[in-house]
Amino acid sequence: MSQPDDRPWKTVSRFPTFVDHLEDEGAFSVREIVENLDVDIPVDGVVYHDRGIRAPGYDATFIHEPSRSRPAFSVEVDTIGPRNTWAVFDAQLGWDLYLLQADGVAALAWVSDEEYKTEEATMFETKHDALAAGRFSFGVFLYAGSDWEERVDRIERTDAPAYLKRDDGTPVIPQSPSEFYDYIGSSATELRQSGGNAPPYLGILEVEVTID
Helix, strand or coil: CCCCCCCCCEEEEEEHHHHHHHHHHHHHHHHHHHCCCCCCCCCEEEEEEECCCEEEEEEEEEECCCCCCCEEEEEEEEEECEEEEEEEEEEHHHHEEEEEEEEEEEEEEEEEEHHHHHCCCCCCHHHHHHHHCCCCEEEEEEEEEHHHHHHHHHHCCCHHHHHHHCCCCCCCCCCCCCHHHHHHCCCCCHHHHHCCCHHHHCEEEEEEEEEE
């Protein structure tokens, strides 16, 4: 857990109309977001982050989901090989999108008001402070060059749908789907139906991390 005086992200930029903009546009990708910002961030690929699950892909797309029983949006990863990674979020929770930057590292993170109030408000005065300390459950890390090639090689050497990161940041590389699901303590069906056993305040409705 990051302490209040630990700020790994040096620059934190907030996009408060993220969900409204997505509803108007219908969909937009991570690469499109970065290209439209006044920043110089090379992107050869991304790694979707879901509370320790890490799924590499060439891009990730945010999609407005108007046909669901409640306002929702999804994130679909253009994964490497025969893998499938996507997640659906409750759009009613008050989401902000953030661009996080540090030396040679960048990420997009989306955090709900409910997550901040429940998990971070006693430690951090603002959402901005919590994000600067790396406190977010969902995000997309942006990679280029050898850093990206390392992530591609890491996932291509396994038959697992994704790899994982421990709390201390060290990677866990399952070699098969069963090893992956055993590690996270959930079958593919359970993961999808329960949102990975996520508490309601995180706002995740469904998540799929599979390999064909």
